[in-house]
Amino acid sequence: MSIRLKELVESLGGQLIGDADTRVSGIAPLSDASASQITFLSNPKFRPQAAQTQAAAIILSAADDAAIGADYRGARIVAANPYAYFALAAQFFAAKNAIPVAPGIHPAASVDPAAQVAATAYVGANAVVGAGATIGEHVNLGAGCVIGRGVSIGAGSLLHPNVTVYDACQIGQRTIIHSGVVIGADGFGFANDGGTWVKIPQTGRVLIGDDVEIGANTTIDRGALADTVIEEGVKLDNQIQIAHNCHIGAHTAIAACAGIAGSARIGKFCSIGGAAMIHGHITIVDHVHVSAGTLALRSISEPGQYTGFYPIAKHGEWEKSAALVRNLNTMREKIRALEKSIKQLIEQLPQQVTQKDNE
Amino acid sequence: MSIRLKELVESLGGQLIGDADTRVSGIAPLSDASASQITFLSNPKFRPQAAQTQAAAIILSAADDAAIGADYRGARIVAANPYAYFALAAQFFAAKNAIPVAPGIHPAASVDPAAQVAATAYVGANAVVGAGATIGEHVNLGAGCVIGRGVSIGAGSLLHPNVTVYDACQIGQRTIIHSGVVIGADGFGFANDGGTWVKIPQTGRVLIGDDVEIGANTTIDRGALADTVIEEGVKLDNQIQIAHNCHIGAHTAIAACAGIAGSARIGKFCSIGGAAMIHGHITIVDHVHVSAGTLALRSISEPGQYTGFYPIAKHGEWEKSAALVRNLNTMREKIRALEKSIKQLIEQLPQQVTQKDNE
Amino acid sequence: MSIRLKELVESLGGQLIGDADTRVSGIAPLSDASASQITFLSNPKFRPQAAQTQAAAIILSAADDAAIGADYRGARIVAANPYAYFALAAQFFAAKNAIPVAPGIHPAASVDPAAQVAATAYVGANAVVGAGATIGEHVNLGAGCVIGRGVSIGAGSLLHPNVTVYDACQIGQRTIIHSGVVIGADGFGFANDGGTWVKIPQTGRVLIGDDVEIGANTTIDRGALADTVIEEGVKLDNQIQIAHNCHIGAHTAIAACAGIAGSARIGKFCSIGGAAMIHGHITIVDHVHVSAGTLALRSISEPGQYTGFYPIAKHGEWEKSAALVRNLNTMREKIRALEKSIKQLIEQLPQQVTQKDNE
Known part of the structure; x- marks a missing residue:
């Protein structure tokens, strides 16, 4: 499979300089790209490598094009954000290469008669869909997924195999959930009574917005009385724990192994580093970046980067x-x-x- | 569904002051409760909010009742521990609202003929039960659970979907296990032989007591030669790792993302904070509280709170x-x-x- | 089941001193061993206990044998590395006690017609095997495992129940993968475009060598463009996160809850402690030991032990x-x-x- 550059530009925009009929079969980094691939330059410090790349075409910024474009023998696509353009171009190739999923319910799936599954959705082998659940158009529900009663999954969402969604949780559109994720398990809520623990039923839900991605084996607990909320565009890496009643603002990215304790409220456009821990009941405003391995104990009211881990030494x-x-x-x-x-x-x-x- | 306050008090005790026929449809915090709900006051600092709550009734302590009870227009339930009473009341409502599970084995389950499943138990779709396993009365085994050979699960226990229990492990009564939990996987035991690793077979079991709760994606490894033991009433949050041969004392609570290394022994009534790490082969006495993000390197022989994490800063x-x-x-x-x-x-x-x- | 010491020595080597027909039924530590078991002494400081053990036989080094062998009433096996010999002896007993797995495909499994499953392999209940997958000789695929398209699993590998392997990943021979493991989920790769995130398709694979072991609920992400590589003999504990494009050198051991960020390269014969975090894009040479709870921020170019965590205190x-x-x-x-x-x-x-x- 190869495409002509003009197809790319027609779909993704950008200014094409050079032969619009140049065919490229895929995308690769500067150092690895072959003469049949397109590459990208997203950091001016790699201009020397860009000059030497074998790639048939390059995606680059106007500034980089002004600096090295004239020396480059292949075609160029000038884009405002070459790295984002690279991502979109890679999506373009991936879509071309994707094996289409035929809609339908696998004979080994168990779908409750009182569930609604869109005609264009796919339900994999051994998937289980509970009563009252709604599976939207073009949803792809992987093998072994268990979807509770009353769950709704928005159009175009993809659940990889072995995801579990407890009763009543809601998942938006175009959301991607990786294997082993558990959504809606009970929050860790107990009242202490003379040393022993009395369970507080967790009757809230998990509400997940559109265009969210959730990495493998991440867990998001349902709220105690109110709901746990993950706003649109949030990206969660693997092995993250989000406790009951948390609220994660739109477009915030959280790296692997992080933990967000109960009722924490994280703003929009934040980033939380790997294995960082956010204490319960604190508020972090928009545009805060917490470094890897850092424990945020108190609310953060000013944007910026915050760090706290013991330096490694011999x-x-x-x-x-x-x-x-x-x-x-x-x-x-x-x-x-x-x-x-x-x-x-x-x-x-x-x-x-x-x-x-x-x- | 609504209940009369006298039903609650007949079931849970407490001193009812006011109209015993007051109907309440659920429980909510002071600030959110509507005129058809019951609320609770568990901290004297919220007395002003309690005076203003819309709730039809309030659960509170004798001291709080003496202070604000006379001003409150609704009914009051005076309880020794209002927060525990709230938890029990919430359980009462949850039980009333629960969709009953019809006993039986789902046609898509695979139960070995040599397994014993109580007549009142439920085995979900695609659940697998191995030879020699014993599933007790009123056990609820979620879809996709895999129960190994010779496992026993005590009466009234609830395993949410996609839990895995390896051969020979034992689970007590009324224990709740959330999705993605893995019980009884091999401990991390290897002998080093000139740089390469020789596996030490892990032949112990995991023994889990009554009234334990285990959060989503937590893992508890089987013992190497002896057993890994989780005593009664222990509460484990999500994403916790408990290594081989650990012993967790009764009613200890461990928050999410904590790790307990091999052969560690934690006492009763302890709490271990989120992402805390307990070193292997150490002993922690009863009533020790390890803060979040803290690594306990040596044994702790005196009750109290222990902390050690780098303070966050810009x-x-x-x-x-x-x-x-x-x-x-x-x-x-x-x-x-x-x-x-x-x-x-x-x-x-x-x-x-x-x-x-x-x- | 019991075996004669000469069977053990014929299989595993070592110098047998005493009655070669002594029968032993299992292996146990010095303090616990009964008169029908064999024990081992791997540390000279336990010589006094060795003198008093009830065991019928003991595995020990030549030095320890010279020191205490004459006083010991039972048979002795002198081995160069008694602890490794213990591990192999325990494997010997475990193999004798193992319940044999009959090859074949469980009727409740879903194997794509275009998959190749060796005649000697076992595929458990509700396991799903995708088109183009190759399941080698004597592979044991647990219940509920989901194996993607084009995956290959080498001879003799064991996947415990509920493991998920995404498309195109390769697993070597004699590799053991515990329940809840997810191999090949998308790496955490996004381009930022004015605050929102554009997904970068993750088109690399995960390549896992021979004789690897992967603990419960560990996740290993597929590469972005190139592959994520786990070399032969690597041992991974539970709940570990290995991000896209990491390279873990042969015979390196990583303890539970550790996280290895994207494109990190760890050498051979390293050890990474529990909950340690390795930053992205760094290189760690062979024979480096990172302590538990330590965050490695920069490349490490010199072998040795490295530590960095805040000391615990009241x-x-x-x-x-x-x-x-x-x-x-x-x-x-x-x-x-x-x-x-x-x-x-x-x-x-x-x-x-x-x-x-x-x-």
């Missing part, structure tokens, strides 16, 4: 610094004592000297 | 403090040098002055 | 030290001020004294 060096960290108070006391001693010396000595003078 | 500030943490030894040396200098000054200068005096 | 002590860590810069300024003051004092005071002298 083990012996860490042992020394960790011992000192535990004894910082002693260090501070020593500094105070020194300050006091010096103050006394300064006050006392010239005086003594002066006293001597006056004798 | 990225630039963190960079400075992290660089200083790595160089704390230098700081200490400087303090020592200062102490020495000052000591010398103090010893030396008055002497010089004195010497001058004597000249 | 909560109040931590609060003090954490406050000081945030203000280390102030502490440094104070030390500088002290150094300056002392320097001034030293320079100034003797001079004043001298000046007085000269007056």
